[in-house]
Amino acid sequence: MTDPQVAIMMLALFIFVVMLGFPIAFTLMAMGVIFGYYAYYDPERMTSIFDNRIFDLFVNQTYSVMSSDVLTAVPLFLFMGYIVERANIVDRLFTSLRIAAKNVPGSMALASLLTCALFATATGIVGAVVTLMGLLAYPQMLKAKYEPSYASGVICAGGCLGILIPPSIMLIVYSATTNVSVVKLYAGAFLPGFMLAGLYMIYVVTRAVLNPKIAPPPSEDDTADISGWALYWLMLTSFVPLALLILSVLGAILFGLATPSEAAAVGSLGGLVLAAAYGSLTWERLKESVYLTVRTSAMVCWLFVGSWTFASVFSYLGGENLVKEFVISLDLSPIMFLILTQIIIFLLGWPLEWSEIIIIFVPIFLPLVTHFGIDPLFFGILIALNLQTSFLTPPMAMAAYYLKGIAPPHIRLTQIFAGCMPYLGMVLLAMVLLYTFPGIALWMPEYFYGH
Structure with missing residues (x-):
């Protein structure tokens, strides 16, 4: 398998594991470290099993998140x-x-x-x-x-x-x-x-x-x-x-x-x-x-640590470029790209919380937003509007479950x-x-x- 194909497998495996109910933050960190170990593996420079740049990346990402203004x-x-x-x-x-x-x-x-x-x-x-x-x-x-x-x-x-x-x-x-x-x-x-x-x-x-x-x-x-x-x-x-x-x-x-x-x-x-x-x-x-x-x-904070580690490895393997090249090959207009991304975010809102969507998938879309000449601020407001639906759309409407939890039994x-x-x-x-x-x-x- 080529590195970009490994990156796509990494993303698909993450979604599958999350659907099984594993904690998202720790799943992101585990995926980032496991696939990062493969991505940065260099047998000629390794002196021990822990001599891999993924561990340095993980520590640096943790420090960056915790010191963010x-x-x-x-x-x-x-x-x-x-x-x-x-x-x-x-x-x-x-x-x-x-x-x-x-x-x-x-x-x-x-x-x-x-x-x-x-x-x-x-x-x-x-x-x-x-x-x-x-x-x-x-x-x-x-x-x-x-x-x-x-x-x-x-x-x-x-x-x-x-x-x-x-x-x-x-x-x-x-x-x-x-x-x-x-x-x-x-x-x-x-x-x-x-x-x-x-x-x-x-x-x-x-x-x-x-x-x-x-x-x-x-x-x-x-x-x-x-x-x-x-x-x-x-x-x-x-x-x-x-x-x-x-x-x-x-x-x-x-x-x-x-x-x-x-x-x-x-x-x-x-x-x-x-x-x-x-x-x-x-x-x-x-x-x-x-x-x-x-x-x-x-x-x-732990979602940020996991997602930035995951995103760094995903990008290093070429997954980000692969997604970008595929979307560009569709020859979409800016308005069609906006509609496509909003449909994807709408569907992602069923299994995922807004935090995972923003932290994991927005960085994948961001280079494409720049390519199509769309204002990232405008894109962010559209996402915030769209994410209202993730709490209201059956069968995973979390707002409905919050209300059901405290509503009278006959409701x-x-x-x-x-x-x-x-x-x-x-x-x-x-x-x-x-x-x-x-x-x-x-x-x-x-x-x-x-x-």
């Missing part, structure tokens, strides 16, 4: 999200938005989406948002006689917005993988993120107008206890503090007042202050937030899947709009940074 923002933003999640801030926020929107059709669903969008901006952790809103808003919608599939779709789709809306952890990982400025990525993702949230809200309200039975209006008993100045005070103490925290963090990044890591550190401190102000900062909650932050950060998984399907259409519509009007993603980076 860009990745420093990941644990800080994660900690901010976890501490906000455990401070009962979202409970107050949902209650105030639900009452404020009581005269709008599908008011609870609309309030849930608004809360998800704001909370996703604060945390960026899909599982956390879906689970928390599933415990908080989902039972209230079911109690109000909302159709289960309608209510399920709202929670699942709203919970996935954190992949796209800044300060998205995914965009930080994409930045570290591609060397695209994370500040410009945040600026580029801002309008597409809220465009997608807006499409979700339009769909929710329109369905409630066309079929009021799926989302009955709230009874007088649900909203009679809070009105007037009491509602204003509730909004002031729930919506405004969290909104100010998020806007200050994003504003500091977008206006160049602080790096993402510095802004994330201030955001973490702000989250602690908010939790203390609400009387929710306990030692147990702080300890749990730190533990979850360390666990998730370690997962991301069937098929009902949750049915509720997710219309939101896939909204994501596809958002992608078509972004294809047609790329300025949606590129206007803010060009305006602020001359991108």
Whole structure:
């Protein structure tokens, strides 16, 4: 076998082993070391079995990842999200938005989406948002006689917005993988993120107008206890503090007042202050937030170590050039290449998490992105939009499984899947709009940074 053929076998074997359920980070490291040992094997220079350059590469990649300035923002933003999640801030926020929107059709669903969008901006952790809103808003919608599939779709789709809306952890990982400025990525993702949230809200309200039975209006008993100045005070103490925290963090990044890591550190401190102000900062909650932050950060870092080792060996064997030459031989136009890559990413989203897709497969696509003259920033925003589908598409829709895990026993998984399907259409519509009007993603980076 030639070296490029070995590289393709390496990639195919990795996908097969992952499908068997082996941990992805350690599978990547094992594949990288095993095939790297073959790639760098030189019997004339070896003095022992461990005298192989793959071990030096593995150590260097580990050091590079652990010393990355860009990745420093990941644990800080994660900690901010976890501490906000455990401070009962979202409970107050949902209650105030639900009452404020009581005269709008599908008011609870609309309030849930608004809360998800704001909370996703604060945390960026899909599982956390879906689970928390599933415990908080989902039972209230079911109690109000909302159709289960309608209510399920709202929670699942709203919970996935954190992949796209800044300060998205995914965009930080994409930045570290591609060397695209994370500040410009945040600026580029801002309008597409809220465009997608807006499409979700339009769909929710329109369905409630066309079929009021799926989302009955709230009874007088649900909203009679809070009105007037009491509602204003509730909004002031729930919506405004969290909104100010998020806007200050994003504003500091977008206006160049602080790096993402510095802004994330201030955001973490702000989250602690908010939790203390609400009387929710306990030692147990702080300890749990730190533990979850360390666990998730370690997962991301070891994925980087494994994927960069894997990608280095894959490229050294000629696999990257083989893929590039094959795609170029298809004689695709840039738009056809974009459609092809987005279909591949959509399919990869079934067996793989977004982190594996970004860290493993984006480096393979990146030389082709340059060849076809496509802006890597624009490509990254499209991927972030597309990855919404990986959490919503049966049979591997992780958002649906998160919700099923905390839903009442009588709610069937098929009902949750049915509720997710219309939101896939909204994501596809958002992608078509972004294809047609790329300025949606590129206007803010060009305006602020001359991108």
